Amino acid sequence: MTEATATPQRKDFRFFHRLRVRWAEVDMQKIVFNAHYLMYFDTAIGDYWRAMALPYEEAMHSLSGDLYVRKATIDFRGSARMDDTIDVGMRCARIGNSSMVFEGALFRQGQFLVGCELVYVFADPATQTSKSVPTVLRDALMGFEAGEPMRTVETGNWDTLGEGAGALRRAVFIEEQNIPKELEWDAHDAVVLHAVARNRVGQVIATGRLLPAEDGVSHIGRVAVHRNLRGGGHGAAVMKALEEAAHARGDRVVALNAQRSAESFYARLGYLPQGDGFEEAGIPHIEMRRTLR
Template structure:
């Protein structure tokens, strides 16, 4: 069994509260680790659980979990939880999980889930869209698409996501979120397999020739850290490059400076505040990329 056999892998670290008197991870915590991995699997599919399940008309319910231990995990071990879907039945599917320290598997598990209509308390066939998504992901396919276009074409997708992130989550006043620039901007929206917007951003022109501005970058809170923001950002960067821009600027929330730095952006100027939130101007030279 090798780590590379699993497309979905998630890192975690053993905490003090998870170690028993023997100095090793208490056996019940292994299932908790694997459950954390299962949540990451849904993120890898591009599905925010609370948004996707109502549209799919059901939820997965665990029928069986079998664990086999090979070696103990200890305090401060860096572990990797790996999962894959091994079998798809009519109403159920089987997942194989493994817990790795380096290349060594410390434990393996078999998980059987049933697709259930919770209102009727009855199993039902796995939705075709979910079945196809499992198969596509395990075959190495892309689970998202990024659409670019005008506000008139993409508003219905982008607006609810931006409202959820900026207005509801961050407390920005509604009137501060919407402006006339939306109508002039090129928008990018990441769309999952269910047609739900999970990431968005926009590209504007500035008064300086060849200089563009990116803004309104938003990712569904359940999917942050899964690469969606990078997909949206690079779609906008590519659009700017194609129209001839040589420089891009953006005003990043201070908590997101590291994200942009990892994608070739550098801080410029002094920190400032926008709508009550600390920001930092950042820049990327496209001619150097």
């Protein structure tokens, strides 16, 4: 930590990663083996990037660099034990020209147990020589710590949004779910309304489209979220933008064909199942609808 005498407080952090101590992490003293604490903090850093809506590997590739640990310091004040639920707070405390300092604190309920300081250097992956931290990454980190939104959502046509939306759909539907490409692309793309969510470095992290209404019922489809960022609210943000567009043009009901694996996601957004399930592209689906107000 920056001041050895200062005891971190939960209020010092806006981001927390929760975990439970496992049997394999406890030593013969029946407390967490000291080396595992660094793993806890490193795991929390991974969730920190997800909270920033950054798929780490792709984001760093787009920024032509990567982060390398320069120094890791652990401050032991107490011990966690088997089956404890602990919260790991992380924050980006400082950013220099090519380095950044993360501070972490591990809490059991309100009790501070272990602190950490991680110094990273932004560098060229090929040569591992330091580079200036890109302004867009610097701004995203400081924005996150200030509580600023980590994504934007825009709607538009395929000419404007198709490159990013298409790349994400290809990754999710064709590459991840093995849907034949001839079933993924159709004539609707050129004429319907599309929505994309972007993170602070400009990557498309979620997308969907709104088809024309028939008898007051519009249809949302091709909803996709980056596989590393699911559960972060990005799909819901795209759905909200498309629903607002449907409501603005006077549609009364929104329908969609939900993959069964995503049924609970749409149910949380107020969609109700209709009729029996069916298969599409070899994947179980169910029609769902929501009345717009």
